[in-house]
Amino acid sequence: MPHPVLARPDLIRFEGDTPHLVGSRCDECGEVYFPATDSCTRCTATRMSPHDLGHRGTLWSWTIQGFLPKAPYNGGETAETFQPYGVGYVELGSGIKVESRLTVADEAKLQIGMPLELTLIPYRRTDDGEVHTFAFRPAASA
Amino acid sequence: MTQDVAIIGIGLHPFGRHDTLTGRAQGAIALRAALKDAGIGWDRIGIAYGGSHDAGNADALCNDLGLTGLPFVNVANGCATGGSALASAVAAIRSGSAEFAVAVGFDKHPRGAFNPHPRDWGLPDWYGETGLMLTTQFFALKTRRYMHDHGITEDALVRVAQRAFRNGALNPQAWRRREMSYGEIAESMPVNLPLRQYMFCNPAEGGAAVVLCPAEVAKRYHAKPIIVKAAVVRTRHHGSFEVFSPALAAQQAPAPTVTASRAAFEQAGVAPRDIDVLQLQDTDSGSEVIHMAENGFCEHGEQERLLRDGETEIGGRLPINTDGGCLANGEPIGASGLRQVIEICTQLRQEAGARQVPGNPRLGYTHVYGAPGVSGVTILQR
Ligand SMILES: [Zn+2]
Numbered sequence: 001m002p003h004p005v006l007a008r009p010d011l012i013r014f015e016g017d018t019p020h021l022v023g024s025r026c027d028e029c030g031e032v033y034f035p036a037t038d039s040c041t042r043c044t045a046t047r048m049s050p051h052d053l054g055h056r057g058t059l060w061s062w063t064i065q066g067f068l069p070k071a072p073y074n075g076g077e078t079a080e081t082f083q084p085y086g087v088g089y090v091e092l093g094s095g096i097k098v099e100s101r102l103t104v105a106d107e108a109k110l111q112i113g114m115p116l117e118l119t120l121i122p123y124r125r126t127d128d129g130e131v132h133t134f135a136f137r138p139a140a141s142a
Numbered sequence: 143m144t145q146d147v148a149i150i151g152i153g154l155h156p157f158g159r160h161d162t163l164t165g166r167a168q169g170a171i172a173l174r175a176a177l178k179d180a181g182i183g184w185d186r187i188g189i190a191y192g193g194s195h196d197a198g199n200a201d202a203l204c205n206d207l208g209l210t211g212l213p214f215v216n217v218a219n220g221c222a223t224g225g226s227a228l229a230s231a232v233a234a235i236r237s238g239s240a241e242f243a244v245a246v247g248f249d250k251h252p253r254g255a256f257n258p259h260p261r262d263w264g265l266p267d268w269y270g271e272t273g274l275m276l277t278t279q280f281f282a283l284k285t286r287r288y289m290h291d292h293g294i295t296e297d298a299l300v301r302v303a304q305r306a307f308r309n310g311a312l313n314p315q316a317w318r319r320r321e322m323s324y325g326e327i328a329e330s331m332p333v334n335l336p337l338r339q340y341m342f343c344n345p346a347e348g349g350a351a352v353v354l355c356p357a358e359v360a361k362r363y364h365a366k367p368i369i370v371k372a373a374v375v376r377t378r379h380h381g382s383f384e385v386f387s388p389a390l391a392a393q394q395a396p397a398p399t400v401t402a403s404r405a406a407f408e409q410a411g412v413a414p415r416d417i418d419v420l421q422l423q424d425t426d427s428g429s430e431v432i433h434m435a436e437n438g439f440c441e442h443g444e445q446e447r448l449l450r451d452g453e454t455e456i457g458g459r460l461p462i463n464t465d466g467g468c469l470a471n472g473e474p475i476g477a478s479g480l481r482q483v484i485e486i487c488t489q490l491r492q493e494a495g496a497r498q499v500p501g502n503p504r505l506g507y508t509h510v511y512g513a514p515g516v517s518g519v520t521i522l523q524r
Contacts, residue, residue: 042380
């Protein structure tokens with residue numbers, strides 16, 4: 001199956017059909033970054049290597065975006081068609097917390113600590129089709 | 143020995159919506175009022191620091207006030223613009239490079255939430271384009287985690303807003319002067335849960351200015367000079383939880399508010415328990431709750447009890463945002479930090495009318511926080 005069209009292909013690498021987030025890791029002190037950076041704000045080093053951040057995590061904090069964001073947001077909805085979406089920080093294996101869309105936007109179904117996994121969701125439509133971005137959804141199995 | 147610096151003039155153009163006035167015009171009104179309060183002319187000002195986020199260069203004020211050739215430094219530090227301008231003006235007087243200095247700010251924002259552009263903040267375009275770069279989201283995410291870690295409930299968020307509007311109703315210069323019931327706030331529209339409509343301040347318009355000089359000559363210009371015991375600005379460290387962060391480090395570090403506050407208390411030689419009246423950045427209810435502890439005024443988790451027991455009211459032990467804060471005054475970014483300073487000066491001069499803190503307050507405190515992780519703290523003394 002072809003992979004979906006991504007807003008930023010360099011944030012994602014595929015292991016089979018499973019998307020993983022890609023960041024960077026400081027060669028000197030080991031600090032992990034997302035998105036990838038070319039310098040380390042922890043130790044000020046400038047030698048960084050690409051780093052696979054994996055595809056599983058737990059919900060560290062969350063909110064529900066209740067209004068249509070202004071530009072530069074380009075999801076394309078109108079005030080009438082806009083549907084609130086979930087946003088959270090997701091803690092990954094290394095301890096880094098990545099800010100991400102959540103597939104769930106129901107406060108009754110979101111809880112700090114819940115297991116999540118990475119997915120790709122369409123967030124915008126162009127003449128060429130749907131454009132996807134990364135999001136986390138409740139994990140199928142722990 | 144460090145030269146003490148005093149505030150001898152304050153001027154405010156009330157915050158709100160003023161369709162017939164430019165932001166700069168509101169800054170000029172505030173600046174003229176501050177000069178009049180100090181009893182000196184613009185031509186005697188030796189240096190000026192000023193800022194505006196959306197209403198043009200602050201040094202354009204010289205076109206209104208007079209082209210006297212003074213050095214005028216434009217300051218652009220987000221919500222901490224006013225605090226940064228004041229800290230710079232204080233440093234200029236301490237160093238002897240000017241006898242009279244001005245810190246001024248003004249703004250005029252479009253209606254609705256701020257819409258920052260990623261590149262201005264060193265961030266990739268996708269972060270804004272996919273709907274992750276909103277200040278309201280950050281405040282909600284930081285508040286949610288804080289509530290989880292420290293056992294705070296929605297009750298505290300409602301009470302902060304309720305007190306802000308109660309104080310705003312006592313302040314003739316406030317923008318929002320209507321008290322709101324607990325239910326009206328608790329059931330208002332969800333903006334970014336756990337934060338709702340009436341728990342957020344709105345972008346606004348207004349101007350604010352202060353005039354400063356060496357403390358030893360201050361009484362010649364004003365009967366009630368206010369001494370700046372500390373004026374400190376600090377930026378974030380690696381690992382602190384800041385606005386506009388696509389990711390947070392594994393190891394958390396203290397916020398710039400914590401480092402600025404500690405440095406200010408050390409500089410002033412006083413402790414949080416000595417403060418009689420204070421202003422804490424309340425872009426939203428959650429931020430104020432967090433800032434109470436980050437500035438050292440209580441333990442983490444103690445806020446809800448203090449709010450419920452009325453300790454943060456005008457007549458309480460820890461009167462916070464006596465003029466209604468950002469919630470009741472709105473936030474013109476360039477002017478907001480100086481509004482806080484002006485309110486504390488007004489309280490210490492005992493000129494706050496219906497909202498005056500009782501008991502002859504002697505020491506006051508102000509705190510601003512701005513993107514992308516800047517805090518400014520001042521400690522002021524009668
Ligand atoms: Zn490093």
